Amino acid sequence: MTAAPLLVLQSVSKVFRVGNREIVAVDNVSLDVMKGECLAIVGESGSGKSTVANIVLGIYASSGGAIFLHGEELPQRRASTHRRAIQLVQQNPLSSLNPKRTVGASLRLPLDVHGIGEKADRWKRVSALLEEVHLPADYRSRSPAALSGGQRQRVAIARALACESELVVLDEPTSALDVLVQARILKLLKELQRRRGLTYIFITHDLSVVRNIADRVAVFEKGRMVELGTVESIFTNPSHPYTRSLIAAVPVVTDEEQALKDRLARPTEEEFERI
Amino acid sequence: MTEPTLLIRDLHLSFKGYSGLVEVLHGISMHINRGERVALVGESGSGKSVTARIVLGLLQMTRAARIGGLVAFEGQDIAQLSRRQHHRLRGTRMSMIFQDPTSSLNPVYRISEQFHEVLKRTVPDIEREEGDRRAAGLLSDCSIADPERVLASYPFQLSGGLNQRVMIAMALANEPSLLIADEPGTALDVTVQAQTLKLMRALVARHNTAVLFISHNLGVVREFADRVYVIYKGRIVEHGRTADLFDDPRHAYTRALMDAIPRLTGGGIPEIVDHSDSYLAPLIVHEGCAEPGGAR
Numbered sequence: 109m110t111a112a113p114l115l116v117l118q119s120v121s122k123v124f125r126v127g128n129r130e131i132v133a134v135d136n137v138s139l140d141v142m143k144g145e146c147l148a149i150v151g152e153s154g155s156g157k158s159t160v161a162n163i164v165l166g167i168y169a170s171s172g173g174a175i176f177l178h179g180e181e182l183p184q185r186r187a188s189t190h191r192r193a194i195q196l197v198q199q200n201p202l203s204s205l206n207p208k209r210t211v212g213a214s215l216r217l218p219l220d221v222h223g224i225g226e227k228a229d230r231w232k233r234v235s236a237l238l239e240e241v242h243l244p245a246d247y248r249s250r251s252p253a254a255l256s257g258g259q260r261q262r263v264a265i266a267r268a269l270a271c272e273s274e275l276v277v278l279d280e281p282t283s284a285l286d287v288l289v290q291a292r293i294l295k296l297l298k299e300l301q302r303r304r305g306l307t308y309i310f311i312t313h314d315l316s317v318v319r320n321i322a323d324r325v326a327v328f329e330k331g332r333m334v335e336l337g338t339v340e341s342i343f344t345n346p347s348h349p350y351t352r353s354l355i356a357a358v359p360v361v362t363d364e365e366q367a368l369k370d371r372l373a374r375p376t377e378e379e380f381e382r383i
Numbered sequence: 384m385t386e387p388t389l390l391i392r393d394l395h396l397s398f399k400g401y402s403g404l405v406e407v408l409h410g411i412s413m414h415i416n417r418g419e420r421v422a423l424v425g426e427s428g429s430g431k432s433v434t435a436r437i438v439l440g441l442l443q444m445t446r447a448a449r450i451g452g453l454v455a456f457e458g459q460d461i462a463q464l465s466r467r468q469h470h471r472l473r474g475t476r477m478s479m480i481f482q483d484p485t486s487s488l489n490p491v492y493r494i495s496e497q498f499h500e501v502l503k504r505t506v507p508d509i510e511r512e513e514g515d516r517r518a519a520g521l522l523s524d525c526s527i528a529d530p531e532r533v534l535a536s537y538p539f540q541l542s543g544g545l546n547q548r549v550m551i552a553m554a555l556a557n558e559p560s561l562l563i564a565d566e567p568g569t570a571l572d573v574t575v576q577a578q579t580l581k582l583m584r585a586l587v588a589r590h591n592t593a594v595l596f597i598s599h600n601l602g603v604v605r606e607f608a609d610r611v612y613v614i615y616k617g618r619i620v621e622h623g624r625t626a627d628l629f630d631d632p633r634h635a636y637t638r639a640l641m642d643a644i645p646r647l648t649g650g651g652i653p654e655i656v657d658h659s660d661s662y663l664a665p666l667i668v669h670e671g672c673a674e675p676g677g678a679r
């Protein structure tokens with residue numbers, strides 16, 4: 109990890125207007141994403157974690173603040189180069205892949221849109237992308253319906269790689285999968301990150317996944333970032349009570365994990381003083 | 384010894400397809416005693432949800448399904464029941480909670496109307512006001528603070544966690560002796576999921592309801608179940624009390640399932656073998672967990 113931040117969020121806010129009510133979905137969030145790191149954003153639904161992702165991607169315009177990529181401010185209306193620079197993998201590959209397009213057509217589309225590579229070479233690139241996510245090249249002609257959930261998610265990941273961007277936003281990429289498939293997809297994400305030097309923003313509510321894939325963790329509660337730290341510090345010594353309650357909610361399989369949960373569930377000394 | 388609430392013996396299931404019969408369940412046996420919480424754990428496609436659908440009598444309506452073996456509910460062989468008799472059991476003596484609460488409630492009716500339907504299963508002439516009063520009581524048992532507002536709402540106006548609690552309240556409204564929970568809470572946040580499991584545990588203990596708990600996540604199972612059956616490709620591979628199984632997983636497949644869960648204490652992403660012949664090794668039964676009548 110180098111010292112230069114790849115992406116900088118400066119006092120970013122998002123307010124939604126519903127009728128005559130205002131809902132503050134993201135409240136003054138400042139955050140640096142370092143090149144080559146995996147930054148996890150965790151929180152319950154409604155905490156604003158996906159809204160932050162959508163602002164980073166340019167799907168939502170922010171209500172305030174600024175976002176910088178490589179030191180250059182991103183405009184509210186993104187140009188094609190900006191869209192190419194940040195890619196997304198969503199939770200449910202069945203709804204994020206067009207059911208009427210073959211896998212190959214879905215992977216080729218970003219290449220055509222952004223004019224990546226020579227036209228004649230693009231099918232070769234599609235095959236190479238499939239190989240990178242460990243799918244056979246002849247899956248090119250299949251439709252998403254003919255794939256399993258894990259295979260579909262691999263296609264969605266390959267599509268995010270097609271643009272050769274440095275930054276990938278992963279929005280709950282494994283929550284719809286069962287545990288064995290989840291383990292394989294996480295392994296693949298780690299491998300791709302190492303090989304391509306990718307930077308990940310990993311959005312999830314599953315703290316046990318975060319523990320094993322992230323370098324740093326940002327904890328969101330009701331639109332605010334309540335804690336930011338390295339994975340070690342968050343899991344050994346979380347300072348915010350909300351972080352502790354998130355960790356304590358994870359279902360675990362070993363006694364060591366249970367012991368960790370029990371330790372974190374107890375109030376800290378200073379909280380004890382206040383009581 | 385009293386009759387188990389649910390007894391499954393040598394259950395076979397195959398589907399008739401274009402290319403002949405495809406066998407999905409290769410003879411599974413399991414039982415659930417009164418008030419006991421039993422988990423059936425396996426990955427997607429292992430046959431856990433079809434087992435639940437057979438118990439409910441829903442799969443019997445599918446023409447392509449060929450079902451063999453015995454399923455007895457409270458001592459009664461369900462194959463002997465007529466469709467109407469089976470229908471009468473559903474929602475009264477046995478009920479079900481599904482994975483995604485928001486899509487299993489009808490979006491065009493208010494909760495109050497849907498709850499009334501459920502209550503009419505046992506008291507056909509129950510008045511709407513009386514139904515609302517009972518429903519409000521049942522909802523507040525599910526730690527819903529303002530049951531009146533919830534009853535007046537449509538499912539899409541409520542959060543996933545609230546809908547899940549409404550589903551639980553409905554499923555337990557008619558005091559069933561068996562509750563089938565198919566991946567409850569996997570569509571929810573971890574915090575909400577933890578609360579839901581805690582609530583379900585307390586309620587089934589109070590009503591002495593037996594639960595068939597279906598999941599792919601051993602972590603969730605550990606927090607909820609008394610006994611665990613692990614299923615792989617239509618075969619039960621390991622069976623034991625929850626504590627024994629987690630202390631000493633003996634089957635290669637159970638160990639793989641357990642390893643697949645990332646640990647809160649770290650250790651990286653586990654290495655998982657897709658398939659190994661050892662996963663197909665015969666059933667391992669932990670001490671004191673034999674099937675009634677010595678079936679395997």
